[in-house]
Amino acid sequence: MNTIVCAKQVLDPEIPPARFKIDPEAKQVIPPPGVPPVISVYDERAVEAACRLKDKHNGKITVLSMGSEKAADVIKHAISMGADDGFLLQDPAFEDLDSFGTAHVLAKAIQKIGGYDLVLCGRQAADWGAGQVGSILAEMLGIPVVTLACDVQAEDKTLRIKRLVSDGYEVLQAPMPCLVTVSTEIGMPRLPAGVRLMMVRKKQIPIWNAQDLGAEPAQLDKTKAHMEITGLSVPTRKTECELITGSTPGEAAANLALEIAKLI
Amino acid sequence: MSPVGATYWGIPGYVIFWALFAIAFGLFLQRVYFLYRLMRLGKQENRFGRIGERVGGMLVETVSQWCSLKTVTPKDRAGIGHALVFWCFCLFFVGYIIFIGLAGGFGLAPLIARTPFETAYSSILDVAAVLVTLALIVAAIRRYVLRPQRLVPSAEAAIILLMIFSLMVLHVLGEAFDLAARGVHASWPPLGAALAGFLSRSGLSQGTLEASYRGVWWLHYLVILGFLVYVPRSKHLHILASFVNAFFRPLGPRLALAPIALEEQETFGVSKIQDFTWKDLLDLYACAVCGRCHVNCPAQLSGKSLSPREFIRSLKEHLLEAGPGLLARQTGTSSVSQAETQTDTPTKTPLKTMIGDVVTEEEIWACTTCGACQEVCPVNIEHVRKIIDLRRNLVLTQEKMPETARAMLRNMQSRGHPWAGIQSLRLRGDWTSDLGLRILAEGDSANTLFWVGCTGALVERNVVATLSMTRVLKAAGVDFAVLGESEACCGDPARRAGYEFQFQIMAEQNIETLKSHNVREIIASCPHCYNTIRNEYPRYGGDFKVVHYSQLIADLVSHGKLRLTNELSSRLTYHDPCYLGRYNSIYLEPRQVLQAIPGTKLEEMERSRNTSFCCGGGGGHMWIEEQPGTTKINQMRLADVLKTGAETVVTACPYCLQMFEESIEHKGIGDSLKARDLVEVVEAAMTQSRLD
Numbered sequence: 001m002n003t004i005v006c007a008k009q010v011l012d013p014e015i016p017p018a019r020f021k022i023d024p025e026a027k028q029v030i031p032p033p034g035v036p037p038v039i040s041v042y043d044e045r046a047v048e049a050a051c052r053l054k055d056k057h058n059g060k061i062t063v064l065s066m067g068s069e070k071a072a073d074v075i076k077h078a079i080s081m082g083a084d085d086g087f088l089l090q091d092p093a094f095e096d097l098d099s100f101g102t103a104h105v106l107a108k109a110i111q112k113i114g115g116y117d118l119v120l121c122g123r124q125a126a127d128w129g130a131g132q133v134g135s136i137l138a139e140m141l142g143i144p145v146v147t148l149a150c151d152v153q154a155e156d157k158t159l160r161i162k163r164l165v166s167d168g169y170e171v172l173q174a175p176m177p178c179l180v181t182v183s184t185e186i187g188m189p190r191l192p193a194g195v196r197l198m199m200v201r202k203k204q205i206p207i208w209n210a211q212d213l214g215a216e217p218a219q220l221d222k223t224k225a226h227m228e229i230t231g232l233s234v235p236t237r238k239t240e241c242e243l244i245t246g247s248t249p250g251e252a253a254a255n256l257a258l259e260i261a262k263l264i
Numbered sequence: 265m266s267p268v269g270a271t272y273w274g275i276p277g278y279v280i281f282w283a284l285f286a287i288a289f290g291l292f293l294q295r296v297y298f299l300y301r302l303m304r305l306g307k308q309e310n311r312f313g314r315i316g317e318r319v320g321g322m323l324v325e326t327v328s329q330w331c332s333l334k335t336v337t338p339k340d341r342a343g344i345g346h347a348l349v350f351w352c353f354c355l356f357f358v359g360y361i362i363f364i365g366l367a368g369g370f371g372l373a374p375l376i377a378r379t380p381f382e383t384a385y386s387s388i389l390d391v392a393a394v395l396v397t398l399a400l401i402v403a404a405i406r407r408y409v410l411r412p413q414r415l416v417p418s419a420e421a422a423i424i425l426l427m428i429f430s431l432m433v434l435h436v437l438g439e440a441f442d443l444a445a446r447g448v449h450a451s452w453p454p455l456g457a458a459l460a461g462f463l464s465r466s467g468l469s470q471g472t473l474e475a476s477y478r479g480v481w482w483l484h485y486l487v488i489l490g491f492l493v494y495v496p497r498s499k500h501l502h503i504l505a506s507f508v509n510a511f512f513r514p515l516g517p518r519l520a521l522a523p524i525a526l527e528e529q530e531t532f533g534v535s536k537i538q539d540f541t542w543k544d545l546l547d548l549y550a551c552a553v554c555g556r557c558h559v560n561c562p563a564q565l566s567g568k569s570l571s572p573r574e575f576i577r578s579l580k581e582h583l584l585e586a587g588p589g590l591l592a593r594q595t596g597t598s599s600v601s602q603a604e605t606q607t608d609t610p611t612k613t614p615l616k617t618m619i620g621d622v623v624t625e626e627e628i629w630a631c632t633t634c635g636a637c638q639e640v641c642p643v644n645i646e647h648v649r650k651i652i653d654l655r656r657n658l659v660l661t662q663e664k665m666p667e668t669a670r671a672m673l674r675n676m677q678s679r680g681h682p683w684a685g686i687q688s689l690r691l692r693g694d695w696t697s698d699l700g701l702r703i704l705a706e707g708d709s710a711n712t713l714f715w716v717g718c719t720g721a722l723v724e725r726n727v728v729a730t731l732s733m734t735r736v737l738k739a740a741g742v743d744f745a746v747l748g749e750s751e752a753c754c755g756d757p758a759r760r761a762g763y764e765f766q767f768q769i770m771a772e773q774n775i776e777t778l779k780s781h782n783v784r785e786i787i788a789s790c791p792h793c794y795n796t797i798r799n800e801y802p803r804y805g806g807d808f809k810v811v812h813y814s815q816l817i818a819d820l821v822s823h824g825k826l827r828l829t830n831e832l833s834s835r836l837t838y839h840d841p842c843y844l845g846r847y848n849s850i851y852l853e854p855r856q857v858l859q860a861i862p863g864t865k866l867e868e869m870e871r872s873r874n875t876s877f878c879c880g881g882g883g884g885h886m887w888i889e890e891q892p893g894t895t896k897i898n899q900m901r902l903a904d905v906l907k908t909g910a911e912t913v914v915t916a917c918p919y920c921l922q923m924f925e926e927s928i929e930h931k932g933i934g935d936s937l938k939a940r941d942l943v944e945v946v947e948a949a950m951t952q953s954r955l956d
């Protein structure tokens with residue numbers, strides 16, 4: 001089966017919160033110096049899901065990433081995990097697109113590749129966390145979508161997907177081709193190992209621009225964007241800490257229980 | 265007439281002598297050839313370079329018995345006993361060739377018997393026999409009464425002790441009956457002559473004495489042959505294999521690891537016994553299960569399941585068990601018919617899986633690669649690289665590793681360094697902001713580079729030492745630059761955790777960066793970086809002059825460029841980092857620096873220098889969680905520090921520093937004991953009067 005995975009490069013979410021800085025005027029995040037960007041954690045799970053399907057059913061995995069030249073690292077990372085090929089979607093017109101614009105570019109690229117059975121995305125990006133691209137993309141491609149998958153299995157021409165719900169999961173069946181967004185619950189991504197890790201370094205990732213894709217200028221027009229950022233701020237969090245004490249641990253626990261009782 | 269000259273049941277003694285010899289020697293050769301074939305199941309490895317050095321080293325090490333004497337401590341003097349037995353064994357070996365082989369088997373008795381040489385040599389052997397017997401008694405008491413931790417009671421040991429003892433007794437008895445039968449009254453050889461005098465007075469008939477002499481002689485011969493047959497079939501194989509192993513010992517950097525060839529392979533590292541190299545298998549033969557490694561291994565002493573002794577022993581057992589089947593399969597494809605081998609296999613018990621049944625994953629991950637096992641091993645066994653080879657298989661092929669190891673390796677792969685998350689309070693490049701340091705930009709050149717290392721750049725506590733370092737270097741007028749953001753991890757944690765390709769990528773990337781700035785000299789502050797850049801990068805084309813800062817500071821102090829004038833009235837102890845000490849033999853310089861500071865009193869820990877005890881942070885263990893339910897290694901090391909009564913424990917490694925900080929905090933003794941990097945102490949001696 002042929003799978004296409006969409007993966008985004010994001011600022012390393014593991015930096016200490018104190019290091020996270022924004023420019024409120026430009027409504028942009030300031031990349032911290034010396035911290036390399038990484039593949040969005042959810043998208044890495046999508047790659048993992050694709051690799052697991054490939055382990056069982058063979059086939060081909062193609063990775064798409066839209067972003068700067070550095071985003072080629074995301075594709076290389078996916079290839080070192082087990083993907084076969086990848087394309088970098090890069091064009092000045094692609095910068096700062098909203099979810100609809102992004103989905104349009106991805107849809108064009110997916111149609112250009114063609115012959116796919118499954119499109120996988122992360123449930124949301126680890127930076128903005130909108131979680132829209134997957135669903136919009138499916139709509140544009142005219143294929144079914146299942147979100148929040150924690151397990152994807154393929155049987156013949158159908159997919160069996162465990163989808164997260166608030167108190168567990170539901171099992172859904174979808175015909176292929178189909179789009180699935182993957183959640184972290186699918187499990188840890190594999191550690192890229194073996195020779196792939198070495199080989200991928202020298203691999204050239206082909207770049208597709210707006211013209212290559214035949215993207216429609218109207219869809220890339222930022223003045224007609226569906227989303228507008230009106231303000232950007234780092235949430236301030238205030239913590240008040242009251243230390244509950246007691247002469248014995250038992251007394252301290254009783255005092256704590258009394259305090260909690262006051263709150264509920 | 266010599267016992268061989270006589271005729272027994274119509275058969276000439278010579279025939280019996282040589283027939284017995286042929287049988288015994290045949291059995292000996294058969295086993296040795298079998299072991300050789302098993303060894304050749306291993307992969308190729310070239311250990312044939314520098315032959316002269318190999319022969320020389322082997323002889324010096326074994327003849328002088330430095331191999332066993334180097335491990336003698338006030339608590340463990342067994343090495344002296346071994347040396348005695350070895351030297352006496354050599355004397356007996358020569359004695360057997362002359363008195364039994366030449367005099368007996370070749371009929372040269374008339375030339376040798378009753379000569380002053382015979383008397384003199386026999387006298388020497390008498391003394392040797394006494395010494396050996398004493399050593400045997402001590403050995404027996406140790407094994408069966410005192411039972412030190414490092415020895416496992418075994419039947420093999422008892423058999424060999426009895427065998428050697430009987431050889432000693434038979435030697436003296438043979439002498440005595442010979443002298444008594446000949447009616448010689450002499451005072452040399454002392455034991456034989458004394459006993460002969462007793463026999464002569466006992467009123468035994470001449471015939472009895474002669475018959476007894478023959479009986480004793482043949483029995484003696486039989487025991488010697490028995491020894492020859494038994495040795496290669498027991499752990500005493502080390503008598504042979506340790507010589508060979510000393511010859512093939514590693515000659516390059518200590519505890520070096522071999523790179524994995526970059527080919528499309530299905531599996532990497534070692535998962536089956538035949539994946540090891542022949543040298544690794546030879547190591548197994550050399551092991552005498554003396555257990556010195558067992559009692560020096562921080563993993564074992566802290567209660568983890570790994571014991572280097574049991575590790576090697578299990579591998580040897582596995583080789584002997586699985587080897588014959590592998591040999592049959594090897595020849596099966598050529599000579600034995602396919603059908604035969606196929607019908608054979610189902611009846612046999614299924615082969616053990618090496619990782620799991622022979623060595624557990626837990627054991628493989630418990631090693632801190634501190635090298636204490638190899639340091640004390642008298643027979644040059646290389647434990648650490650075997651463990652790393654197994655890790656390579658787990659990581660690169662099976663993708664099995666502790667979650668904490670996986671997290672670290674993922675960081676190495678995606679972030680270029682092992683630290684992530686809340687620990688990286690300061691980020692690479694950040695600490696340099698207001699120091700006026702020369703940070704190399706693209707196209708810049710610098711002769712001397714200060715290689716900061718990830719830990720020194722990213723972890724808050726270690727950044728303090730790094731800042732100290734830059735001030736000390738500046739005060740001494742050292743002209744240096746730093747890489748800042750473009751410095752990636754040296755790759756050591758990845759390599760020691762078996763993630764070999766990531767290490768190779770980092771090595772190549774760093775070498776490229778260093779070369780692009782025309783760097784010639786590197787000052788490393790972390791011993792792991794030091795070891796990696798100095799000893800491992802040359803293989804990837806990175807030839808730089810690398811110094812550890814302790815060497816540099818010692819040099820600056822001795823040349824008067826750095827004046828340590830302030831008196832620090834403090835009791836210090838110095839902890840040798842494994843990768844500085846055992847890996848690179850830098851023991852002296854840090855101590856010289858500390859002793860150059862007025863007012864300091866340097867107390868040594870019991871386990872120091874080459875027998876230093878690991879802090880617990882090596883081999884990727886800064887990030888890999890210690891097995892639950894075991895003692896933490898850094899707490900054990902802290903106990904060593906506390907025994908010295910020192911107020912400050914000084915080290916020269918960022919991992920060790922963190923490990924001490926953690927154990928001191930855990931014990932809640934931060935008021936009475938401080939952990940300091942050597943460079944912090946140096947800076948204090950330059951600028952302030954107290955170490956705080």
